Amino acid sequence: MQQTSALYKEILASxxxxxxxxxxxxxxxxxxxxxxxxITFGGTAILVDTGGPESGFDETTLMSLRTSHAxxxxxxxxVGSAVSGEIDITMIEPAGNIPKMAxxxxxxxxxxxxxxxxxxxxxxxxxDTRYTSHNDNGLNVLTIHGYDSMLMFxxxxxxxxENTYPLLDTAMVQHIAExxxxxxxPRTFERMNRGYTFPLPVxxxxxxxxxxxxxxxxxxxxxxxxxxxxxxxxxxxxxETNYLIDAVGDAITFGGDRILV
Amino acid sequence: xxxxxxxNIAKRAYDVEIxxxxxxxxxxxxYVGTDDEGNAVVYEAGDTTGRTxxxxxxxxxxxxxxxxxxxxxxxxxxxxxxxSALLDPAAxxxxxxxxxGVYSGVFVxxxxxxxxxxxxxxxxxxxxxxxxxxxxxxxTDRAFSRxxxxxxxxxxxxxxxxxxxxxxxxxxxxxxxxxxxxxADSITSEVTRATEAESSLSSRITQNADNISATVTxxxxxxxxxRNNSSFGWNLTSTSFSLNANxxxxxxxxxxxxxxxxxNAEVTGKITATSxxxxxxxxxxxxxxxxxxxxxxxxxxxxxxxxxTNGIALGAxxxxxxxxxxxxxxxxxxxxxxxxxxxxxxxKNIKSGGSTYGYFDGSGITDGSINGGYKLETGSVTGGVxxxxxxxxxxxxxxxxxxxxxxxxxxxxxxxxxxxISTLSSEIATIQAGYFNxxxxxxxxxxxxxxxxxxxxxxxxxxxx
Numbered sequence: 001m002q003q004t005s006a007l008y009k010e011i012l013a014s015x016x017x018x019x020x021x022x023x024x025x026x027x028x029x030x031x032x033x034x035x036x037x038x039i040t041f042g043g044t045a046i047l048v049d050t051g052g053p054e055s056g057f058d059e060t061t062l063m064s065l066r067t068s069h070a071x072x073x074x075x076x077x078x079v080g081s082a083v084s085g086e087i088d089i090t091m092i093e094p095a096g097n098i099p100k101m102a103x104x105x106x107x108x109x110x111x112x113x114x115x116x117x118x119x120x121x122x123x124x125x126x127x128d129t130r131y132t133s134h135n136d137n138g139l140n141v142l143t144i145h146g147y148d149s150m151l152m153f154x155x156x157x158x159x160x161x162e163n164t165y166p167l168l169d170t171a172m173v174q175h176i177a178e179x180x181x182x183x184x185x186p187r188t189f190e191r192m193n194r195g196y197t198f199p200l201p202v203x204x205x206x207x208x209x210x211x212x213x214x215x216x217x218x219x220x221x222x223x224x225x226x227x228x229x230x231x232x233x234x235x236x237x238x239x240e241t242n243y244l245i246d247a248v249g250d251a252i253t254f255g256g257d258r259i260l261v
Numbered sequence: 262x263x264x265x266x267x268x269n270i271a272k273r274a275y276d277v278e279i280x281x282x283x284x285x286x287x288x289x290x291x292y293v294g295t296d297d298e299g300n301a302v303v304y305e306a307g308d309t310t311g312r313t314x315x316x317x318x319x320x321x322x323x324x325x326x327x328x329x330x331x332x333x334x335x336x337x338x339x340x341x342x343x344x345s346a347l348l349d350p351a352a353x354x355x356x357x358x359x360x361x362g363v364y365s366g367v368f369v370x371x372x373x374x375x376x377x378x379x380x381x382x383x384x385x386x387x388x389x390x391x392x393x394x395x396x397x398x399x400x401t402d403r404a405f406s407r408x409x410x411x412x413x414x415x416x417x418x419x420x421x422x423x424x425x426x427x428x429x430x431x432x433x434x435x436x437x438x439x440x441x442x443x444x445a446d447s448i449t450s451e452v453t454r455a456t457e458a459e460s461s462l463s464s465r466i467t468q469n470a471d472n473i474s475a476t477v478t479x480x481x482x483x484x485x486x487x488r489n490n491s492s493f494g495w496n497l498t499s500t501s502f503s504l505n506a507n508x509x510x511x512x513x514x515x516x517x518x519x520x521x522x523x524x525n526a527e528v529t530g531k532i533t534a535t536s537x538x539x540x541x542x543x544x545x546x547x548x549x550x551x552x553x554x555x556x557x558x559x560x561x562x563x564x565x566x567x568x569x570t571n572g573i574a575l576g577a578x579x580x581x582x583x584x585x586x587x588x589x590x591x592x593x594x595x596x597x598x599x600x601x602x603x604x605x606x607x608x609k610n611i612k613s614g615g616s617t618y619g620y621f622d623g624s625g626i627t628d629g630s631i632n633g634g635y636k637l638e639t640g641s642v643t644g645g646v647x648x649x650x651x652x653x654x655x656x657x658x659x660x661x662x663x664x665x666x667x668x669x670x671x672x673x674x675x676x677x678x679x680x681x682i683s684t685l686s687s688e689i690a691t692i693q694a695g696y697f698n699x700x701x702x703x704x705x706x707x708x709x710x711x712x713x714x715x716x717x718x719x720x721x722x723x724x725x726x
Binding site for chain 2: 001002003004008012018019020021059062064065066067068069070071072075076077078079080106108110120122154155156194196198199201203204205208212215216217218222224225230232233234235236237
């Protein structure tokens with residue numbers, strides 16, 4: 001579970017709440033309005049840093065946004081997988097050029113109409129395919145399909161002149177993650193606590209190596225919503241939290257706090 | 262970083278499907294691959310009282326199997342599907358969820374972003390164990406069976422290589438395998454047949470941009486456990502083709518300049534050569550008109566042999582510095598430094614004497630050595646004969662000395678005609694000068710005595726002093 005603020009929890013605990021979405025495309029861009037037209041100042045487009053959720057496209061531009069993830073690479077419980085997450089976007093085509101393999105970062109926040117929570121990152125993806133069509137309103141509709149960073153590991157294990165092999169498993173995971181400039185979720189290293197070492201995996205892709213390491217711990221790797229490499233162990237589900245719930249399963253709260261039984 | 266917690270989404274899902282919980286895990290089995298002998302390497306931990314977690318890990322160890330078992334032993338996977346579930350967006354993959362009172366994990370999730378942030382989540386399964394009507398062989402067992410089956414195949418695809426492999430154990434003693442490997446710079450196909458511990462045969466064809474090569478290798482093991490290995494192959498490049506044995510020795514090599522053969526060659530057809538060697542570059546040289554070794558022409562002043570269209574010769578030049586020690590030219594002229602004829606010699610003209618022909622040594626002539634109708638022609642004997650020992654056969658002569666030496670014994674006229682004598686007048690005159698006063702047609706006068714033949718035919722002698 002991603003860490004959230006108390007405000008977020010309060011809003012979710014309220015009877016009347018909903019979520020807002022924003023999608024950031026690219027690392028930087030030109031400031032645009034809700035239908036994708038470039039906003040100018042004195043005839044000049046305004047460059048903005050699109051790394052944050054405030055500069056993203058919201059529901060007025062987004063027609064649909066869907067992400068999908070799987071821990072297993074088969075339709076059965078297995079270990080040793082490193083499955084890539086995917087994103088499908090349909091939106092009004094924005095002005096400007098979306099570069100190849102553009103970064104796609106959706107965010108979500110909770111609101112009750114008065115208060116809004118912080119934006120929660122919901123993964124980072126990269127454009128794979130795109131096409132544009134025209135809808136009945138005469139707008140250009142852009143459809144994008146992308147994958148998260150896991151797909152980048154489908155390349156040879158990165159060359160390594162700094163480490164000596166056999167190498168500790170955590171160092172190998174760190175080396176792999178750094179090769180594509182992402183970080184490792186701290187929970188991953190907490191779970192990799194047996195100190196296995198591996199020889200230099202000549203002829204293997206990074207994703208294969210991640211699979212072998214995950215298998216060594218009876219788990220699977222995914223890219224988390226924080227865009228970090230996360231190991232999920234098969235038998236590592238938390239104990240069921242026995243909150244008191246109502247007839248439909250909603251938590252019963254007392255003064256905003258759920259009642260643990 | 263978040264926390265891993267259980268989330269209760271209760272009945273807030275449009276479509277829920279909950280299957281039977283799996284049995285708890287009681288064993289771990291890691292398939293590592295095959296060893297050098299082609300045997301499957303598998304590490305196992307636990308027992309068969311529950312479910313087995315099967316893992317493919319090229320770097321697996323026995324310790325890993327035991328460690329993983331320690332983590333999952335007793336864990337019961339709970340399959341479920343909950344569509345359009347109103348799951349907290351903060352939930353992550355692997356978090357626990359409770360759906361309709363059933364607790365499981367979020368292992369598959371598809372989220373539709375919007376006001377509700379609804380998700381389709383599941384803990385998937387297609388295992389027989391989820392069905393009340395089970396079959397005899399569980400999927401896990403089938404997976405293991407596939408792994409160790411008598412025939413197994415594998416195709417791997419990476420960013421740098423495509424590999425396809427099929428292996429089959431034909432009997433307990435023999436295994437066949439074939440593999441094709443493709444990468445950016447080569448295509449390799451291999452077929453191997455291993456027969457117990459006795460021997461293995463393998464063939465390989467490798468194609469690169471600059472060459473194609475093929476090799477067949479046999480690794481045999483004799484009864485005494487020593488290896489009896491052999492290989493044979495070929496290599497083709499843009500400039501040459503070669504056959505090699507035991508991976509190193511080129512026994513046949515061909516390029517734009519011709520061919521080279523190492524070892525024996527048996528040719529049943531025609532060989533045409535304008536030049537070359539027999540016995541290596543230091544052996545016989547062949548050219549269009551001759552074969553020679555050490556002697557490049559008929560009269561080259563060097564030891565060796567020469568067989569050419571202009572003659573045959575052996576050895577360096579002889580003492581005359583003109584002819585080889587043995588030489589026969591194309592006109593039939595024979596020259597030999599010396600020689601012995603143990604058989605018959607037929608000659609129209611034998612010359613001896615002088616600085617060119619040397620001397621005739623008759624010391625070896627014995628009685629009967631020269632026979633038949635022999636004749637000394639005028640001028641045929643020059644310089645005289647030092648000593649001519651006539652045979653003493655039926656004619657009863659003892660010896661004749663002729664020329665510059667004395668005659669001893671009796672000089673008989675038989676066989677010598679008068680005309681022949683007349684031709685010896687000068688010699689007779691010499692005789693006269695040495696031994697007689699005068700010789701006429703009717704008498705011989707020597708000293709104070711005269712010998713003459715009277716009319717009665719009797720030789721008379723008289724003192725004339």
